[in-house]
Amino acid sequence: MSSSSPAKLPILPLAHPSILLPGSRITQSIPESVAQALLSLIESADALPVVAAVPVASDTSSALAPFGCAARILRLVRPPGNRRNSRQSYLLTLHGLTRVRLPATFTLDPDSVLSSSEVQYPDNPKDAPPRKVIETFKSSAHRLLDRLAQDSGQQIRRDGYSKISAMLDDVTDAARVASMADILVGTVNASFADKLAILSTTDPEARLSVAAEIFSKLASISEVTSKIATQVEESVYKQQKEHFLRQQLAAIHKELQSLSGPGNLVNGQGSSELDDDEQHEADDLADLKRRIEAMEPGSEERKMGVREWRRLKRIPQGSVENGVIRSYLEWLTAIPWPNSAADAPRAITDRSFLAAAREQLDADHFGLDKIKKRLIEYLAVVRLKELNAERERRAAAALTPPPKVEQKPAKADSKDGKPKAMPPPTPKPMRRSVKGPILLFVGPPGTGKTSLGQSIAKALDRPFQRISLGGVRDEGEIRGHRRTYVASGPGLIVQALRKAGRCDPVFLLDEIDKIGGSNFHGDPSAALLEVLDPEQNHTFNDHYINVPVDLSQVLFICTANSLETISGPLLDRCEVVQLSGYTYDEKMHIARRFLLPKQLKQNGMDADHVQITQPALMTIATRYTREAGVRSLERAIGAVARYKAVEWAEHVDMDGLAASSTSYSPIVEDSELEGILGIARWDPEEREREERRGVVYGLVVMGQGEGGILPVETIAVPGSGRLKLTGSLGEVIKESGEIALSWVKTHAYDLCLTETRLQDPLKGIDVHLHLPQGAQKKDGPSAGVAMTCAFVSLLTGARVPTNIAMTGEITLRGRVTPVGGIKEKVLGAHRAQISKVILPWANRKDVEHDVAPEIQRAMEFVFVRTVNEALEAAFGKNTLVWRNGLGGPMLMESRL
Numbered sequence: 060m061s062s063s064s065p066a067k068l069p070i071l072p073l074a075h076p077s078i079l080l081p082g083s084r085i086t087q088s089i090p091e092s093v094a095q096a097l098l099s100l101i102e103s104a105d106a107l108p109v110v111a112a113v114p115v116a117s118d119t120s121s122a123l124a125p126f127g128c129a130a131r132i133l134r135l136v137r138p139p140g141n142r143r144n145s146r147q148s149y150l151l152t153l154h155g156l157t158r159v160r161l162p163a164t165f166t167l168d169p170d171s172v173l174s175s176s177e178v179q180y181p182d183n184p185k186d187a188p189p190r191k192v193i194e195t196f197k198s199s200a201h202r203l204l205d206r207l208a209q210d211s212g213q214q215i216r217r218d219g220y221s222k223i224s225a226m227l228d229d230v231t232d233a234a235r236v237a238s239m240a241d242i243l244v245g246t247v248n249a250s251f252a253d254k255l256a257i258l259s260t261t262d263p264e265a266r267l268s269v270a271a272e273i274f275s276k277l278a279s280i281s282e283v284t285s286k287i288a289t290q291v292e293e294s295v296y297k298q299q300k301e302h303f304l305r306q307q308l309a310a311i312h313k314e315l316q317s318l319s320g321p322g323n324l325v326n327g328q329g330s331s332e333l334d335d336d337e338q339h340e341a342d343d344l345a346d347l348k349r350r351i352e353a354m355e356p357g358s359e360e361r362k363m364g365v366r367e368w369r370r371l372k373r374i375p376q377g378s379v380e381n382g383v384i385r386s387y388l389e390w391l392t393a394i395p396w397p398n399s400a401a402d403a404p405r406a407i408t409d410r411s412f413l414a415a416a417r418e419q420l421d422a423d424h425f426g427l428d429k430i431k432k433r434l435i436e437y438l439a440v441v442r443l444k445e446l447n448a449e450r451e452r453r454a455a456a457a458l459t460p461p462p463k464v465e466q467k468p469a470k471a472d473s474k475d476g477k478p479k480a481m482p483p484p485t486p487k488p489m490r491r492s493v494k495g496p497i498l499l500f501v502g503p504p505g506t507g508k509t510s511l512g513q514s515i516a517k518a519l520d521r522p523f524q525r526i527s528l529g530g531v532r533d534e535g536e537i538r539g540h541r542r543t544y545v546a547s548g549p550g551l552i553v554q555a556l557r558k559a560g561r562c563d564p565v566f567l568l569d570e571i572d573k574i575g576g577s578n579f580h581g582d583p584s585a586a587l588l589e590v591l592d593p594e595q596n597h598t599f600n601d602h603y604i605n606v607p608v609d610l611s612q613v614l615f616i617c618t619a620n621s622l623e624t625i626s627g628p629l630l631d632r633c634e635v636v637q638l639s640g641y642t643y644d645e646k647m648h649i650a651r652r653f654l655l656p657k658q659l660k661q662n663g664m665d666a667d668h669v670q671i672t673q674p675a676l677m678t679i680a681t682r683y684t685r686e687a688g689v690r691s692l693e694r695a696i697g698a699v700a701r702y703k704a705v706e707w708a709e710h711v712d713m714d715g716l717a718a719s720s721t722s723y724s725p726i727v728e729d730s731e732l733e734g735i736l737g738i739a740r741w742d743p744e745e746r747e748r749e750e751r752r753g754v755v756y757g758l759v760v761m762g763q764g765e766g767g768i769l770p771v772e773t774i775a776v777p778g779s780g781r782l783k784l785t786g787s788l789g790e791v792i793k794e795s796g797e798i799a800l801s802w803v804k805t806h807a808y809d810l811c812l813t814e815t816r817l818q819d820p821l822k823g824i825d826v827h828l829h830l831p832q833g834a835q836k837k838d839g840p841s842a843g844v845a846m847t848c849a850f851v852s853l854l855t856g857a858r859v860p861t862n863i864a865m866t867g868e869i870t871l872r873g874r875v876t877p878v879g880g881i882k883e884k885v886l887g888a889h890r891a892q893i894s895k896v897i898l899p900w901a902n903r904k905d906v907e908h909d910v911a912p913e914i915q916r917a918m919e920f921v922f923v924r925t926v927n928e929a930l931e932a933a934f935g936k937n938t939l940v941w942r943n944g945l946g947g948p949m950l951m952e953s954r955l
């Protein structure tokens with residue numbers, strides 16, 4: 060850059076941030092002293108005078124910028140008369156001509172007004188700026204002008220920007236394009252710094268580049284600003300619209316309410332507490348927020364809660380999605396998470412805990428000594444683990460330094476939903492590991508499985524929840540359904556956890572033998588496996604909640620009626636505790652001590668109002684019910700109590716309370732039972748048990764785990780020696796039938812059924828074997844002895860007395876092998892008033908250990924090793940005719 064043609068011009072400082080560019084105009088107010096100096100300049104000059112308008116470089120000092128603009132004075136306006144003395148009262152309009160440079164040595168004299176100084180006019184270079192630079196400049200200028208035209212609300216402004224745009228196109232002279240840059244930068248809303256940069260750039264090519272940059276920057280800012288403005292506008296519009304519609308809705312409701320008459324108005328003011336739902340809504344939301352804030356900082360559940368809370372805030376109220384998120388958050392915050400305050404430890408560590416637990420079990424249940432012993436062992440293990448965990452916790456607490464006093468508690472999320480910075484987390488207390496093995500109570504209905512579970516919960520002082528799994532076919536019932544499903548919700552486990560309100564309850568998983576296996580709804584028993592597995596259940600995944608739920612503190616107890624349908628892996632995780640049913644003696648005690656008082660209380664009576672005699676109670680147990688447990692017995696006692704309640708109420712109503720109660724007798728005699736409970740279901744003489752050829756009684760355990768007797772019926776029909784089996788028999792029991800018949804055929808000659816050893820005893824006949832009680836599926840190896848006896852009875856004509864029942868399996872060689880369920884079977888036989896039981900020799904120990912002494916005394920047990928011994932025990936000594944060693948028949952006493 061070269062400088063030439065120095066000239067002397069009066070220097071006019073422009074107050075910051077005013078700046079004048081060549082080709083532009085500016086109007087400024089100036090103090091009177093400056094105006095006077097300018098006026099004298101105007102008067103002394105021939106034409107309109109020129110001054111150098113120099114900007115003040117910053118607002119902090121009065122130093123001038125090194126460049127200014129030579130400007131012609133266009134106008135100087137004197138203020139009206141009354142304001143003549145005020146400062147800055149003159150208005151000066153200047154027109155910028157060309158840029159000037161102040162000498163480096165120039166300093167402004169504060170005392171002189173409008174001092175003159177030498178200035179230099181920078182030379183224009185000979186070469187015009189290159190085309191490319193001009194193109195870039197023009198396109199960025201067009202982009203900015205278009206943007207400004209778009210953004211401006213007034214038509215006149217839009218027209219102005221379009222005209223400038225057209226003018227720019229018209230300028231083809233490369234030398235003039237640089238002055239266009241000055242004019243445009245002066246026109247658009249460029250900053251002081253940008254304008255100063257343009258003023259200080261004397262080289263036209265460089266000036267075009269700087270101007271292009273400024274235009275691009277301004278266009279981008281304008282674009283972003285207008286985008287944000289549109290977004291804000293849209294959201295405000297949406298909110299306004301929603302608010303407006305809600306107002307309208309409220310108004311419509313109000314109108315409708317007033318139309319439906321004053322009957323609906325409460326307090327005569329036309330509004331009820333039901334209308335005040337906005338307040339409730341706000342309260343509910345505040346409550347929800349509080350509960351999210353109370354969650355453990357940094358935990359998965361809290362993160363999920365915060366995320367969903369933010370979504371809830373974004374979604375308009377009343378929408379379906381809003382409801383879905385609300386109910387999800389209700390669930391999420393209602394689950395007792397491990398840190399929840401309700402998680403109070405209890406006196407399990409007390410020295411008296413086990414004694415108290417024993418008392419509790421005795422107070423709730425009669426008998427069941429072995430089971431109670433097992434439960435006390437179980438509780439002792441739970442207690443020991445708790446004590447160990449406690450000790451470890453203390454040791455860990457002693458090692459970790461105490462938290463600093465100034466540390467503030469975890470702060471809630473801020474109003475805008477953004478989590479505030481968390482203080483460093485305090486060390487987490489170690490999780491208590493109070494797990495014992497998972498108990499599985501197996502036994503017939505009504506034997507106290509559920510109530511034992513309740514007693515354990517009471518002893519541990521933990522909430523008890525019963526989860527019924529009978530008939531659960533869908534995995535979703537255990538694990539919950541994903542939120543994408545309509546009306547989805549959490550599964551049974553999470554529901555129970557919420558009801559329990561603590562994270563360490565006792566859960567009784569009832570009837571796990573009735574849970575469905577794998578099907579197209581998933582595999583519920585596989586889901587149960589995850590629940591019960593201590594390795595996995597600290598991160599149980601409920602599909603609805605979708606945050607790992609810790610079940611490691613939950614004590615699980617399962618119940619089942621039989622073990623047969625429980626899947627192997629599930630059984631593997633449980634420790635089986637067998638309950639077998641009660642003897643009549645035990646039932647009498649349970650009825651007197653527990654069932655009768657309970658039923659009297661439930662029916663508003665007491666022991667003075669109803670007294671059931673011992674024979675009457677025995678009759679209820681033996682003739683009105685015949686079950687392993689005591690549920691029907693309890694029901695029957697309840698029916699007696701209700702009957703007496705009606706009698707008592709009628710008596711009181713008629714005679715008044717003061718009247719003598721001679722007409723009302725609290726005693727319930729044996730003879731009255733038929734009038735109260737109807738005809739007894741079971742006949743004491745067991746008439747239906749007829750002693751017949753080909754029929755014997757076997758012993759079975761039914762599907763519910765209940766023991767009983769089962770007739771084995773056989774008949775001979777014309778045929779060709781085949782065996783026909785009916786009665787819903789399984790494979791194993793069918794095989795028992797085949798083996799029994801083969802044994803009889805092999806020994807037909809010895810039993811004098813045939814003349815020669817090779818003769819078939821079934822010549823011309825088929826044997827049909829039937830096990831009645833039709834619909835029940837029967838299987839299992841225990842009917843071999845009974846079937847053999849039935850075949851022998853059929854073919855020889857000898858009969859087995861009906862007071863005899865038998866169980867045991869046989870081999871082809873005629874040995875009797877042991878079977879299971881002896882206790883249940885013997886109890887069932889006792890209930891059915893069987894007096895003699897034939898059992899395998901190997902089951903002797905089971906009877907000695909498991910069968911109550913009073914039953915052992917009341918019944919005769921015959922233990923047999925071979926089929927021959929069994930036949931002798933069944934038919935009686937010397938009843939059957941056995942061929943003697945010489946081949947002739949050995950005549951014996953016959954019952955034919």
Ligand SMILES: Nc1ncnc2c1ncn2[C@@H]1O[C@H](COP(=O)(O)OP(=O)(O)OP(=O)(O)O)[C@@H](O)[C@H]1O
Pocket residue numbers: 423424425426427502503504505506507508509510511569618619620649653654688689690693
């Ligand atoms: N040994 C007992 N002492 C006192 N009451 C008992 C005893 N056994 C059972 N009961 C009572 O019998 C009733 C039925 O018992 P419970 O409901 O526990 O049976 P359950 O074995 O769970 O039956 P289900 O297999 O059908 O679920 C309860 O009222 C219970 O208190």
